[in-house]
Amino acid sequence: MSTLVVTHLNHDLQNRRSYLNFVWSDDPAKRLGLEVPYGTTLDDAERAANIAVQSLSDELVAATIELPQQKG
Numbered sequence: 262m263s264t265l266v267v268t269h270l271n272h273d274l275q276n277r278r279s280y281l282n283f284v285w286s287d288d289p290a291k292r293l294g295l296e297v298p299y300g301t302t303l304d305d306a307e308r309a310a311n312i313a314v315q316s317l318s319d320e321l322v323a324a325t326i327e328l329p330q331q332k333g
């Protein structure tokens with residue numbers, strides 16, 4: 262089982278967006294950034310992180326993969 266460690270909580274004040282950045286505890290070269298509700302606080306970061314990661318997981322499970330169409 263992997264552990265994701267929250268490394269940053271950023272707020273884009275102009276665009277009213279917030280983001281969490283993660284690294285894998287066993288492989289810090291693996292990084293992930295996800296949007297969370299604007300204004301998320303440090304106290305709410307773990308809950309927001311779990312929701313954002315689950316949402317991404319659900320989206321990836323439902324995604325299809327295709328190669329780009331060749332021109333010509």
